[in-house]
Amino acid sequence: MSENTIGSGAGEVRWGIVGAGRIAQRFADSLAHVPGARLAGVWSRREEPARELAGRFGAQACASFDALLDNIDALYIATLQDSHPHYALRAFAAGKPVLCEKPAAVNARALQQMIDAARAAKLLFMEAMKPPFYPLYQRLRAHLEADGIGEIGLVRAGCSIANVPSDHPSFSLEAGGGALLDIGVYEAFLAVDWLGEALDVQTIGRLGDTGVDVFASLNVRHERGIAQLFCGLDLQGRGDALIAGTRGTVTIHENWWNPVRATIAYTDGRKVELEEPFSGGGLNYETAHFCELLRAGAIESPIMSHATSMRMIAIIDAARRDLKLRFPFETD
Template sequence: MTDTTATTPEAISETTHDATHRQPAAPGVIRWGIVGTGRIARRFAQGLAHVLHARLDALWSRRAESARAFADEFGGTVCANFDALLASGIDALYIATLQDSHAGYAIAALQAGLHVLCEKPATVNRPQLERVLAAARDSQRLFMEAMKPSFYPLYRKLREHLANEPIGEVGFVRAGCSVPGVPADHPSLSFEHAGGALLDIGIYEMFLAVDWLGAPRDVQTFGRLGATGVDTFASLNSQHERGFAQLFCGLDLHGKGDALLMAGGGHVTLHEPWWNPSRATIRYADGRVVELDEPFEGGGLNYETAHFCELIRAGQLESPLMPHDTSLRMIAMADAARAALGVKFAGE
C-alpha cells in the first residue's frame, strides 16, 4: 500500500535535530537521505541496516513530529526543509512520499546532483516520467524506480533456473492483488494525491507483465470508480511484444494471491504474496516439478538498495534489472488503463 506521508514540499519551522552526531563517511560509504517518514520509509530504513557500506544521514518530512520520532529510531539528521535535505551532504535520496509529489522531488534532487531511488509508481503519468529521466540525463545521475520484486533472491534464482532449465519463452502472465477495507481517509483513495488501485497496487502487476512479455501493444480495461473519483477496482487484458497478460487490482475486494507465468514447456507459480517472492513452483510439460524456496531478510527493500549502491560506485546511470524503459512501459499501461476508466488527475 502507499505511504501515508504528506507530500507538499514546503518548509517546516523546526530546528535541526541530530540523532546520531553524524561523522564524516568512510570512503565508499553511500550517504542516504529520505523524504517522507511514513510506513514505506520505515521499511527502507530497516532494510538499510542490512546494506553494507551505506547509512542514513538525513531526512525530512513536513510532519515535524514524525520526522523527529523517525530519527530517534533510525538515526539521521532531521533537516529544516526539503532544500536543506538536498544540501545536507548526502549522495542519494530515497523518495518515500505519495506519488503526486514524486516527479517534483526527483527533478529537484537530480538537479542538485543527487542520485535518486524513487518509490513506485515513479510518477503519476508518462509525461512526468519523461521529464524526470531528462533531468537524470542532464545531471548525469542515477535514477531508478524502486520496484522491488526483481531484486529478491527468489526472483533472481528463478531467472537463473529458467536460463539453465528453460520452459520456453513466457507468453502469458496472470497476476493480481485486491485489498478490501481501506479506510475512507487513506491516501490510496485520495483523488488529490493521485490515488487509486491502478497506481497503488496495479503498478506491480504491470511490472510483471512488462518484465516477462515486453512493451505493451494494447491495453483493454474494465473497472469502477469509488466515491472519491479514483479507481477502486480494475481488470486489464493486455497484449505485449511477446504475449498476453490478465491483471487485476482493487481496493474493495479481497484478492491477495499468486502469479502465473506460462510457456510452451511448462509454467511457473509465484506463490502468495508474489510481490514479496520467496517461493515458486515450476511445472514442466513432461511432468517434472521443481520447487524454489528462497527466504529474504531485512524486509526485502534492502536488495534494491544494495543494487542501487553498487550502481553508484560503478558510475552507472541506469539499472540493468530495472531500466528506464521498464518504468516507461509500466506507466504507459497505467495511463491507458486510467484513460479507459476516465480517471484524470489535476494538471493532466
C-alpha cells in the same frame, strides 16, 4: 558528490529520505541491512514523524528539503506519488541521485521529465520496484535460463485488498491514488518483465466515491504474449502470479511481489519447488543494487531500467484512459 568518493568504487553511501510515513520507515529499517550505507537525514512536511524516524537511526532531522540535500549522497523519495517529480527534479538540480518509490510518477509525461533531467545531469535514477531484486526472483530467472518452460506467452497476476482504510491516500484523487497506481503497477512490471512492451490495453473497472479506481481488470497484448491483470481496493483477491510457456508454468506464490516460493511445473510431468526466504524487510535488495550502481558511476539500472519504468506507466496510463480517470493536477 561527497568527499568519500562515491562513484569511484569506495565510500559509505549516506542516504536521505523525504517523507516519514510507513514506506519511509520500512526503507530505513531495510537500510540497516545494506553494507556500506546508512541513513543520514530525514525531512518531511510533518515535523514530528520525521524527527522520530531520524532519531531511531541516529540521523539528522533536517529543517528543510534543501538542508537534507546538502548532507547526503543519495535520496530516497517516500512521499505520495503526486509529489515524486517535484522532489526528484530538485534533487537532480542539486546533483543528487534518486531512488524513487513506485510509482515514480503518475503518468508517462511526468516520468519522462524525470528521466530526461537525470540523464542531463548524468545522475543515477531508478524506480524502486523491489521484486526483481529478491533472492527468489533472481533464482527463478537463473533456473529458467538453465531449464526453461519454453516460449513464454502468458502472465496472469493480481491483487485486491478489501480492508484499505477509507482515509488512506489510495482513495485520494488529489494525491493521484487508485488501485492501478498503488497496486497495478506491480502487475504491470511483471508483465513487462516477461512479455516486453505493451501493444494494446483493454480495461474494465469501477470508480469509487472519491473518483479513483477501486477495481480494474486489464487484458494486455504485449510484444511476446498476453497479460491478464487485476487490482482493487474494495475486494479481497489473491496475490499469486502465473507465468505460462509452451513447456510448462511457473506459479509465484502469494505474495508474489515479496516472493519467497515458486513452483515450476513442466509438461513432461516434472515439478520443481524453489524457496528463498528474504531478510531485512525486502527493500534492502533494491537499495544494495542502487548503491553498487552508484559506486560504479552508472546512471541507470540494467535490471530496473528507465525503459522498463516507461513501459509500466504506459500500461497504467492506457488503463486510466479506458476508465476516464484523470487527476485534477494533470494538464494536457
